Amino acid sequence: MKKNHPFHMVTKSPWPILASMNIMTLMVGSVKWMQTKETSLMTMGMVTLTMVTSMWWRDVNRESTFQGNHTLKVKSLMKMGMIMFILSEVMFFVSMFWMFFHSSLSPSIEIGMNWPPKSIKTFNPMEIPLLNTIILISSGVTVTWAHQAVLAGKMNQSNKSLAMTVMLGIYFTILQKWEYNQSQFTMSDSVYGSSFFMATGFHGLHVMIGTIFIMVMMMRCSKMHFSKENHLGLEAAIWYWHFVDVVWLFLYLSIYWWGK
Template sequence: MLKNHQFHLVDPSPWPMIISFIILNYTSFSILFFNTKKTVPMIVNLILIAWVMFIWWRDVHRESTFQGLHTFSVMSSMKYGMMLFITSEILFFMSFFWSFFHHSLSPTHEMGMLWPPFNIESFNPLNIPLMNTIILLSSGVSVTWAHVCMCSNNYKETNKSLLITISLGIYFSFLQFYEYSSSSFSISDSVYGSTFFVTTGFHGIHVLIGTLFLIHALTRMKNLHFSSTHHLEMELAIWYWHFVDVVWLFLYITIYWWGK
C-alpha cells in the first residue's frame, strides 16, 4: 500500500487487549482484597501489568529508535497527547483541592467549627514540607538543565543532571514516607485526614511514576537512543516532572501552610 503521509500506521498488537483483561482482573481482585484481605492475586496482577507494559514499550522503542517510524509529525501528535494527559491530571488534582477548600472554608459542627478540626495536630510547614519543597524546586532546575544540555549535545552533563534529579526524587519520596510514619493522625481522622492523605498520597505516587519515567529516559540515553533533535521520551518526562513540581507548590501553599 502506498504511503503518502508522515504518520505511523501502527501494526496489529495484542498488548492493549491483554493488559485490558489484566486490569479487569486487578479491579476484581481489589474488591476481593477489601473483603478477604488476600494480597497475592493483586500482587500477581501488578507484576503481569508491569511485564506487559515493559514488552509494549519495548515494541514502541523498536519502532521509534531502530525502525525510524516516529517522524516529527508523529512526535508532534504525541506531544499533544501528553498535553491532554497533563490537563486531565490537573483536573484530577483540582477535585481534591476543591474538597479541601469546601471543608476548610466552612467547617461544620461535627468538626467543632474549626480548621484543622479539634484534636488534629497538623504538620509544621517549616520542617519536612519546606525541605521537600526545596528538593522538588531543585530537581526542577536540574532536570531543565539536563534538557538544555541534551539539546546542546552535552551528553555527559545531561547524564549528571538526570542522576541528580532522580536522586532528589527518591529523597523526596523517602522524606514523604518518614512524614507519614510520624503523623499523629490517619486518613480516617475526620475530613482533614482524608483530604490530606489522599491529596499528598496521590502526589507521592506521581513523584514515583515521574522518577521511574526519568530513570527509563536515562537508561535509553545511556544506550544512545537519544540525540539533540530526537529525545521525545526525555522531553515528555521533563514535562511530567514540572507538572509534579507545580502541583506540590499548590499543595504546600494551601494544605501545609494556609491550611494550618
Template sequence: MKNTISVKQFQFFPFHLVTPSPWPILVSFSLLTLTTGAVSYIHGYYLGGYILSLGFIITTLGMSLWLRDIITEGTLLGDHTKEVVVGLVYGIVLFIVSEVFAFFSIFWAFFHSSLSPAIELGGQWPPLGIEPLNPFAIPLLNTLLLLSSGATITFAHHGLLASKRGAAILGTLLTIILALIFTGLQAFEYAQSSITIADSVYGSAFFCSTGLHGLHVIVGTIFITVGFFRIINYHLTNTHHQGYEAGIYYWHFVDVVWLFLFVAIYVWGGTGL
C-alpha cells in the same frame, strides 16, 4: 521465488500504522484485575491482596513490554516521523490536563470542608483532635528538593539540546537522586504522622492529596530513569528525544502541583492561617 515487498513501500502518508500487538488487550485485562483486587483488598474480601498483587505485576509487565515496542518503533525503526511526534506531544499535554483535573477535584473537596467547617468538625479547621504536621520541617525540605530537581532536569534538557551528553547524564542522574530522597522522606513522614486517612475529613484530604502526588512522583521517577538509560545507550539525540521531553513536562507538572499542596494543605490547611 516471489519477491516480498513491504507494505511501507506503498505508504504515501507520514503517519505510523501500528502493527498488531497483544499488549493493549493484556493491559486492559490486567487493569481490570488490578481494580478488582484493590476494591476487594480495601473491603477485606478473601484473596483480595493476592488479586491486587497479581494485577499490579501483570500491569507492570504489560506496560513494560508495550513501551519497549514503542521505543523500538521510534528509535530503531524510524516510525516516529515529524507528524507522529506532534501527535505524541498533543497526547502528553492532554494527559497532563486530565491529571490537573484529578488534583482539582481533590482540592475542591479540601476547600469545601476547610473554608466552612461543619459542626461535625467542631466548626474549625483543622478539626478538633487533629494534630497537623509541621509544614516547616520535612514538607519544606521536600519543597526545596523538588524545586532543585526541576532545575537539574532543566539543566539536563538543555545539555541534551546542546549535544552535551555529559551534562544531560549528570542532570538526569541528580534529578533521580533528588526524587528518591523526596519519596523516602515522604514515606518517613507518613510513618511518623499521628493521623491516618480515617481521621476526619482532614486525614482523608491530606493522605489523598499527598498520596496521589507521591504516586505521580514515583511514576515521574520511572519516566526519567528510562530516559536516563536511553541517553546512556545513545538512543536520544538533540533532535530525537520526545519520550524524554514528555517525562520532563510531567516532572514540571509534579513540581507545580507540590507547590499548591505545600501552601494549601500543609501551611494554610495545617496551621489555620
C-alpha cells in the same frame, strides 16, 4: 512499504488486549485486598501489567528510535496527547483542592466549625514539608539541566543530571513515608485526614511514577537513543516532572502552610 501520508499505521500487537486483562486482574485483586487483606491476585495483576507495559513501550521505542516511524506529524500528535494527559491530571488534582477548600473555608458543624478540626495536630510546614519543597524545586532544576544538555549534544552531562533527579525523587519519597509514620492523625480522622492523605498520597504516587519515568529516560539516554532533534520521550518525562513540582507547591502552600 512506501507511504503517501505522514502518519504511523501501527502493526498488530498483543499488548493492548493483554494490558486490559491485567488491569482488570489488578482491579479485582485490589478490591479483594481491601476486603480480605489477601494480596496474591493484586500482586499477580501488578507484576503481569508491568511486564506487558514494558514490552509495549519497548516496541514503541523500537518504532521511534530504530525504525524511524515517528515523523514530525506523529511526534506533534504524541506531544498533544501528553499535554491532554497532563491536563486530565491537573483536573484530578483540582478536585482534591476543591474538596480541601470547600471543607476549610466553611467548616461544618460536624467538625466543630473549626479548621483544622479540634484534636488534629498538624505538621509544622517549616520542617519536613519545607525540605521536600526544596528537594522538588532542586529536582526541577536538574531535569531542566538534563534537557539543556541534550539540546547541546552533551549526553554524558544529561545522564548525570537525570541521575541526580532520580536520587532527589527517591529522597522525596523516603521523607514523605517518614512523615506519614510520624503523623498523629489518620485518613479516618474527619475530613481533614481524608483530604490530607488523599491529596498528598496521590501526589506521592505521581512522584514515584515520575521517578520511574525519569529512570527509564536515563537508561535510554545512556544507550544513545536521543539526539538534539529527537528526544520526545525525555521531553514528555520533563513535562510530567514539572507538573509534579507545581502541584506540590500548591499542596505545600494550601494544605501545609495556609491550612495548618
